[in-house]
Amino acid sequence: MSALNSSSLHYPQEVAAVAACLQNHQGPIVVLAHENPDGDALGSVLGLSRALRAIGKSVIAPMEVPHYLRFVVEPGEIVSPLSEWPTDALVAVLDVDNNDPARVAGADLTTFSGTVVNVDHHGTNLRRADAGVVDPSRPAATMIVADVIDALGVPWTEALATPLMLGLNTDTGNFAFESVTPETFECAARLRAHGARIGWLTEQLRQKPRSYFLLLQEVLGTLEFLWDGQVVLARVDDVMLARAGASWEDVESYVGLLRNAEGSRLAVMIKDFGDRVKVSLRSSGGLSAQNIAVALGGGGHVPAAGATLSESYVEARCKINQAITAELLRASSSTPA
Ligand code: AMP
Ligand code: MN
Ligand code: MN
DSSP: OOOOOSOOTTHHHHHHHHHHHHHHOOSOEEEEEESSOOHHHHHHHHHHHHHHHHTTOOEEOBOOOOGGGGGGOOTTSSBOOOSSOOTTOEEEEESSOTTOTTTEESSOGGGOOSOEEEEEOOTTOOOOSSEEEEOTTSSOHHHHHHHHHHHHTOOOOHHHHHHHHHHHHHHTTTTTSTTOOHHHHHHHHHHHHTTOOHHHHHHHHHOOOHHHHHHHHHHHTTOEEEGGGTEEEEEEEHHHHHHHTOOGGGGTTHHHHHTTSTTOSEEEEEEEOSSOEEEEEEEOTTOOHHHHHHHTTOEEOSSEEEEEESSOHHHHHHHHHHHHHHHHHHHHTSSOO
């Protein structure tokens, strides 16, 4: 898979087409995002669902919301994953490529035959939907959802602005990443003007359960500094989880800690599930996490990407090492990624 990381050339038209598709659909609209949802996935789903409900649409939003994000969900607005499709449904897939059914969560897209719209910002998106807008220049999918809501003509409220701000906050590392553009701040200003509760979001997200710290103790015991400290890698498995009384979601932010190691250009956090592994990658200094993820069959953004390998840790680790080596060699012999 190759990545197309430039901004969408027909952005306003694509936003208008997605909005029209949603507006014209008379049946239920099922709103989905990626497995293991983050703040951008949940924020996109909540923002779009609430906007569509405000204009009288019937919306079903199935998701397994991680504990640390539940504070933003109102009772009844998110349901458990669907086992069958409602009649006459349209599907809106947010913050993930609709062509990657293994990553789309909440319902089985492989068994769906109706209209699919896609709103995403991953460069590795294949861009095949009935109506879609994919813009990697926007650091959060919620930025695009905000434009879809404008195109739908839904009046802005705090209840729309806050979840969209959640996506901006989490996908930009609180507006700290290089991916932040002037438009990002303009969008944030717009959401704040509409009442987005940024202080509340920050306060809620800041709190970590005790299990987070106990598991971190375990994970730091696996830390490896490779390539003279340019690569920092750690691993976690369910035995460590059990010892710490933790869950997989406690692991999510560890890769962000690893990338803070002085002199590092690549942070690698490996979740070892036994028969498969999930790799989270964060890069800087001319390295592309995306290239490594793509080489491993995954995808994502240049500085933040991931992949799942259906093999044991030992087998997967070999491939991971090879992909890292290839990317370090590529970066040392070419212009920045
Ligand atoms: P994560 O390491 O899971 O936080 O993911 C980092 C970024 O890469 C996020 O934007 C994910 O949506 C994306 N990503 C993670 N795994 C994959 C995958 N297997 N395929 C495509 N994108 C992925
Ligand atoms: Mn996401
Ligand atoms: Mn995102």
